[in-house]
Amino acid sequence: MPTLEKGLVILHNRLARDFYEIELVAPLIASSCKPGQFVHVKVGGTMDPLLRRPLSIYDVDKKLGSITLLYKVVGRGTELLTRVGVKENIDIMGPLGRGFSLADNQHVLLVGGGVGIAPLVYLARAAKEKGCQVTVLYGAEKRGELVAFERLRKLEVDLMVATRDGSAGHKGLVADLLHPKFLPPKIDFIYTCGPEPMMALVKKYAEENGIPGEVSLEEHMACGVGACLGCARKLKPDDEYYVKVCKDGPVFRMDEMVL
Amino acid sequence: MPTLEKGLVILHNRLARDFYEIELVAPLIASSCKPGQFVHVKVGGTMDPLLRRPLSIYDVDKKLGSITLLYKVVGRGTELLTRVGVKENIDIMGPLGRGFSLADNQHVLLVGGGVGIAPLVYLARAAKEKGCQVTVLYGAEKRGELVAFERLRKLEVDLMVATRDGSAGHKGLVADLLHPKFLPPKIDFIYTCGPEPMMALVKKYAEENGIPGEVSLEEHMACGVGACLGCARKLKPDDEYYVKVCKDGPVFRMDEMVL
């Protein structure tokens, strides 16, 4: 159940130039969240920036009652977040949104690009726990930005990486790895999160191969709970109504949308 | 000459519940400032709070090229200032304003209340260097808030303290110490900074005893350099014109004003 929690920071690491991970003790959120859900984070203590920032739940330690977030510094809000020290508290709302659907014992493919890997790590953990066979395709600009690599490796998923500059794995797009020669013969479900052009390629592959799947979308948000109608998006150009990414998503079925 | 400097924080200590001192390397300011002048400090990196905060120069280390500020947390700006870490930089403008006038080899009396002691510490140092005999009356709420005590003691001034709760020195107002039995027989000049009611008592004493003196005033400020005309104040109720505390002051002659 969504709630407001003062998350106690127990770990805050810089992983690469603009990538950080932060672990917060937030037992209510940790105990009730699902992969694909997000938290809405108050950054800084003043009225500028004013709004909360949505960040996916990257990992969860249910025993410790902690959640971990992975974030990339892109603007003032994320920049301010880097200043928070261990032992300080952060005001977070969550878990919010509709997460990924996940069945037992499936062969699942996760395709993440950049910081879009965040919700997929938690998903990979949950999938492993459900006895799934998990393949992850992970793309980044360069080796140093494969910040979730270690965590995924520890989860013992089948992991393939691509970097734009070729400094690790395949040189090029992560979508290039969507090829039978790299993939397990049977895939039941595909999940993807990352830049929209990447997700469009993943969706195309899924459709061409008749595999169902889900994508995680982003929109600028104010409330995060479906009240302000700010994060509206038409899933298909001809739709009459707008979905609310914060409440109807951020995860949507591939077949209900056009990317 | 006033300038803009990125002051490197080399020391930042909490001295009492809401009192902090912060030392900044700012060689241009340190080399040109005078007692009674202030710096205009940008707190936080965002647009709220927006304006700079004026803080008196509390002490200077001309050799090191550093200045020290003493501040009391009273609102959002000063609260944000407490968060600045050693090795970080703070954006400061200064030295600003007209400082205290100070002649050689005088018998001077300094009366400070609360955080109003700040400019008087630097003044005491300068007066000692000029061969003055310096007596300081220093008032605070309680012993723990006599945060400048050590620094004054090291300057080897004649120091008397008063606390409201009697936990150190005279129990009561610092102005109670304005009595021949506590003071040196000859005083050439009186300086005061602190709450206005206190300064009014000091001014009254000075006038009654025919001693010239100066007070340091406060007004809310925007520019700090005399451009916005925001920090206006009538020195006497019947004055036609307003002085600008930032530029014409913050130090004013006792005889040109009514308190």
Added chain:
Amino acid sequence: MQSSFNKAGVKEDVDISVDLGGLKLKNPVVVASGTFGYGLEYEDFLDISAIGAVIVKGTTLEPRSGNPSPRIAETPAGMLNAIGLENPGVDVFLKEYLPRLRDKGVTVIVNIAGNTVEEYARMAAKIEGNEGVAAIELNISCPNVKKGGLQFGTHPDTVKEVVEAVKKETSLPVLPKLSPNVTDVVEIAKAAQAGGADALSMINTLLGMAIDIKKKKPVLANIFGGLSGPAIKPVALRMIYQVYKEVDLPILGGGGIMSSEDAVEFILAGASAVSIGTGNFVNPRLALEVVEGIRNYLQEENIRSVRELTGMAVIK
């Protein structure tokens, strides 16, 4: 003007109920239209029936799907929105949402927006007789909808006309919500009074915009949007102060309230109750925290009723 009934230090309970022209509220804090959905979205975070009232999302005669995206943008200490009055229409509201809110004991104010005077009147007529509605707020100031919105709220004649038409159809207290995008808000307030308004709601958003310098185009798909949040607080306070001095109607005041201190500023400036909008996004429990904060302020100041506080800072 200071009123202290108690011996200093002795705190006794204070009265925080208010009456705005017949709209009785258990406490003076409501949540603003469009910022709290139908209340149900926030149920996980607070007891929504404990809020003075929930003003529901702007309701229109027909369902509306709203504006294209992006609909919101953050600005310094504020935000822009151009939602475009997305809502399921008044019929669906009355059938689906109102009963649920009534069952939960929520005090409901319906915010209505029309394209024509007749639409306002028809909506008021539809709402009339439905149990569970405490008042009607007239959105005559929404800057986003081309044909309605701005025009109604910026001309005294149409303001008067709309209020009159609505008053004819309803026995409920009617609160026109004034636009700040006018030269003379007092003139508009007087027109609302002449039309029979029971109280005034003020202020709605300031019309603003933002530009994306990478894309070289407006950030919002709608180009313009309504500016809300702390950035507009000084303007809201000024307008409430002006209207309180000149117009004898209770005011529901808001615009940028983020704390109980802000709320007290509004009450001192002349508001009988306050509305919280953008603040809900930052702190979903804000409304009830403000209720508590007002109570504490009254106790500390030895003021027995919040009603005494209204307009105390106004220099007549």
Added chain:
Amino acid sequence: MQSSFNKAGVKEDVDISVDLGGLKLKNPVVVASGTFGYGLEYEDFLDISAIGAVIVKGTTLEPRSGNPSPRIAETPAGMLNAIGLENPGVDVFLKEYLPRLRDKGVTVIVNIAGNTVEEYARMAAKIEGNEGVAAIELNISCPNVKKGGLQFGTHPDTVKEVVEAVKKETSLPVLPKLSPNVTDVVEIAKAAQAGGADALSMINTLLGMAIDIKKKKPVLANIFGGLSGPAIKPVALRMIYQVYKEVDLPILGGGGIMSSEDAVEFILAGASAVSIGTGNFVNPRLALEVVEGIRNYLQEENIRSVRELTGMAVIK
């Protein structure tokens, strides 16, 4: 609309000079009236002759001592001021300050405020013929002075009348400075144009207030004050966008500019040059940093002249 004259990656020098209805500026960044004194106050911090122009503190026919204190208050991402046009009067300005500014090579724009149309005209006449004045800005929007201020700027007829009267007395470019406290800024802009304005300056401050909840009275001695700073940026951009679309006059745009990115937003919205006010208090070197930032933006975007940027984001 994108214009790129260079092969990507090759940076060549860009032209940042502008002409606002005869007011020629070496770069499109000026400092706003009342926020930079007479320029001399900031000489320690930057080369004031390198700024596009210095608009001096609002000048009146007679000396004025201004409003009582407190005159300023901080608000979220903004500030209120009620200086009350403190200044030594136009004669002293022309005798004492103008020669010094001229000697330093500063481009000076004189901001004048009158209590009557005649006062405006008389000041213009006094200024005429004094070497070293590049233009006259008409403060018809200062919200602080009872008899002048608000009235002039909020009625199209008086705006036209003032501009006409001033134009008769001067050969200098005349820029009326529009008030944002109006229902329809385009109407006012058109009136200014009808009166013969050479360019428009916009916007002045929004009328606002703050209340001290301890003292239970307005923070400012003057009760109301002008809101400036980043808080008002969205409103300023919107008004400039609206006027650019409808009125064929160059615009000097400002309101909350704190960075060169902000300045570019204003230019894209329709401003030919920008003015920096409150931002000077936060960063006294801001004006020249904005000049540099605009230059860099043009180079990165491969746009040869800042004049091409004006209005690029406006959807016609």
